Amino acid sequence: MISRRKVIKSAAAAFAATPLLSMPFVARAQTAGRVVIVGGGFGGATAAKYIKRRNPDIAVTLVEASPRFYTCPFSNLYLGGLRDFDSIGHSFDELTDTYGVELITEWAEGVDGDAHTLTLASGETLGYDKLLLSPGIDMRWDGIEGYDEAAAELAPHAWKAGPQTELLRSQLEAMDDGGLFILSAPADPFRCPPGPYERVSLIANYFKESKPSSKILILDSKDAFSKQGLFQAGWQELYGDMIEWVSLSNDGRVIRVDAENLEVETEFGEIHRADVLNVIPPQKAGFIAEAAGVTNEGGWVPINPETFESQQVSDIYVVGDATIAAPMPKSGFSANAQGKVAASAIVAALTGEEAPAPSWANTCYSLIGPEYGISVAGVYRVENGEIISVEGSGGVSPAEADAEFRAAEARYAVGWYDAITQDIWGSQPA
Amino acid sequence: MRALHQLVVHSHDRKRGDTFLMPWDKIALALAGALATGVLMTGAAQAQTDASVLAGTCANCHGTDGNSPGAIPSIAGLPFEYILEQLLAFKADEVPGTTIMGRIAKGYSDEELEALALHFSEIEE
Numbered sequence: 440m441i442s443r444r445k446v447i448k449s450a451a452a453a454f455a456a457t458p459l460l461s462m463p464f465v466a467r468a469q470t471a472g473r474v475v476i477v478g479g480g481f482g483g484a485t486a487a488k489y490i491k492r493r494n495p496d497i498a499v500t501l502v503e504a505s506p507r508f509y510t511c512p513f514s515n516l517y518l519g520g521l522r523d524f525d526s527i528g529h530s531f532d533e534l535t536d537t538y539g540v541e542l543i544t545e546w547a548e549g550v551d552g553d554a555h556t557l558t559l560a561s562g563e564t565l566g567y568d569k570l571l572l573s574p575g576i577d578m579r580w581d582g583i584e585g586y587d588e589a590a591a592e593l594a595p596h597a598w599k600a601g602p603q604t605e606l607l608r609s610q611l612e613a614m615d616d617g618g619l620f621i622l623s624a625p626a627d628p629f630r631c632p633p634g635p636y637e638r639v640s641l642i643a644n645y646f647k648e649s650k651p652s653s654k655i656l657i658l659d660s661k662d663a664f665s666k667q668g669l670f671q672a673g674w675q676e677l678y679g680d681m682i683e684w685v686s687l688s689n690d691g692r693v694i695r696v697d698a699e700n701l702e703v704e705t706e707f708g709e710i711h712r713a714d715v716l717n718v719i720p721p722q723k724a725g726f727i728a729e730a731a732g733v734t735n736e737g738g739w740v741p742i743n744p745e746t747f748e749s750q751q752v753s754d755i756y757v758v759g760d761a762t763i764a765a766p767m768p769k770s771g772f773s774a775n776a777q778g779k780v781a782a783s784a785i786v787a788a789l790t791g792e793e794a795p796a797p798s799w800a801n802t803c804y805s806l807i808g809p810e811y812g813i814s815v816a817g818v819y820r821v822e823n824g825e826i827i828s829v830e831g832s833g834g835v836s837p838a839e840a841d842a843e844f845r846a847a848e849a850r851y852a853v854g855w856y857d858a859i860t861q862d863i864w865g866s867q868p869a
Numbered sequence: 870m871r872a873l874h875q876l877v878v879h880s881h882d883r884k885r886g887d888t889f890l891m892p893w894d895k896i897a898l899a900l901a902g903a904l905a906t907g908v909l910m911t912g913a914a915q916a917q918t919d920a921s922v923l924a925g926t927c928a929n930c931h932g933t934d935g936n937s938p939g940a941i942p943s944i945a946g947l948p949f950e951y952i953l954e955q956l957l958a959f960k961a962d963e964v965p966g967t968t969i970m971g972r973i974a975k976g977y978s979d980e981e982l983e984a985l986a987l988h989f990s991e992i993e994e
Contacts, residue, residue: 489925772929783919783921783922795918795922797922798918798922800973800976801926802969832973832974851941854930857940858928858938867938
């Protein structure tokens with residue numbers, strides 16, 4: 440890892456040693472503009488790479504607190520024992536070494552939109568011409584009574600990949616056969632709409648192999664979920680009656696958590712006791728978005744769909760789960776697609792050109808079993824100032840499909856992960 | 870065909886410069902016609918669609934520039950005619966065993982699919 444100071448120092452040394460060669464580079468970098476990006480995930484790392492690909496003379500600084508980024512996509516495969524944790528971690532080496540992105544491994548703490556500065560945890564400030572935030576989500580710790588950060592150490596959310604994910608896996612491993620795993624799923628909108636249902640699928644696959652008398656209960660704060668028909672048919676086919684789903688209307692909404700006793704209480708007073716408890720709480724845009732003043736009263740970020748620039752603060756672009764971009768889902772694929780559109784808009788703005796017309800697609804693969812994949816796809820455009828799903832495109836996998844079709848989609852799910860992590864971080868398949 | 874001319878001209882102006890000479894060859898007649906009727910000027914004035922922006926989301930499954938590292942086929946450097954034929958066949962649900970490309974190809978006009986085919990045919994494997 441190269442610290443910012445080291446980069447600056449070595450640049451200065453190079454300047455002193457070979458002024459004739461360095462000077463034009465420095466001058467060019469200054470005129471092309473400076474972009475600061477917060478968040479090295481699916482949106483931010485993509486934007487960093489694609490800004491550099493479009494115009495290498497733009498100075499790009501990426502601020503990311505973790506030296507390695509662990510993806511929520513495919514963390515369910517880790518939870519189900521199908522992958523090791525390392526295989527979902529990605530470095531920033533390609534961005535720094537191949538694309539010349541400056542990496543600062545620190546938390547961003549504040550933004551002054553008028554002064555065009557970002558403040559880091561160290562107190563250092565960075566100036567920018569354009570700021571791009573890809574902050575992901577934060578949990579609403581006031582969303583469910585009793586579920587705060589301390590409770591999450593006993594009943595993990597595991598909805599940001601990292602120590603929480605490893606904690607949940609260790610609890611599943613330690614659970615006795617015949618135990619009950621409870622997952623509390625939030626109301627819309629939240630990160631990765633099919634994620635909770637893929638999670639229970641792959642945990643069921645693990646139970647089926649290792650702890651076959653165990654049960655899974657999903658307590659849901661909504662009455663319908665992504666790819667519901669396909670998930671429920673797949674659960675029946677692969678896992679019989681191991682998985683039970685309780686909808687909002689059937690008293691599925693968890694209103695209180697007692698993490699010490701692994702108990703949850705639903706709206707109408709029923710108490711459920713788990714052996715392993717996974718609470719996915721309500722969410723909002725990541726902290727730095729709020730600090731920058733780009734969130735609305737609902738805690739999410741309204742953007743101009745043509746460019747993903749904030750509607751509230753100019754020269755700040757926001758991509759990914761933090762944004763209000765429906766009908767695009769809050770997915771890693773969407774964040775990547777939005778990062779590319781924002782990158783082209785930023786490059787155009789810095790060179791005084793009009794942003795090209797945006798175009799996005801999304802594909803969310805989910806694994807119901809290691810050889811049983813399903814998908815939902817969409818293609819999106821801007822029409823009359825709003826993001827729309829292109830008529831006649833997209834949709835879910837067919838309800839009637841043979842085992843070969845499901846196996847092909849499972850292979851493509853892995854192919855997708857290999858491709859998108861190469862596209863973003865330059866990673867090679869595990 | 871008019872939309873395609875706009876896309877092609879735009880890509881040429883912004884990105885790839887002379888590397889576009891080869892595919893231009895393939896559509897030289899069409900371009901000559903466009904020049905004669907002044908479509909190119911209209912195209913330049915409305916240069917809004919950028920083939921590299923359209924192609925951006927393809928990379929999510931097919932890898933950066935269409936060079937796939939995994940189970941999903943690479944599309945970089947395939948012949949223009951082949952890519953276009955495949956995309957149009959996906960759109961028409963005429964490729965047996967297709968899982969997802971039919972659902973995606975239906976989101977693009979024929980002209981956009983041509984621009985995408987041209988874009989990926991020009992990239993080195």
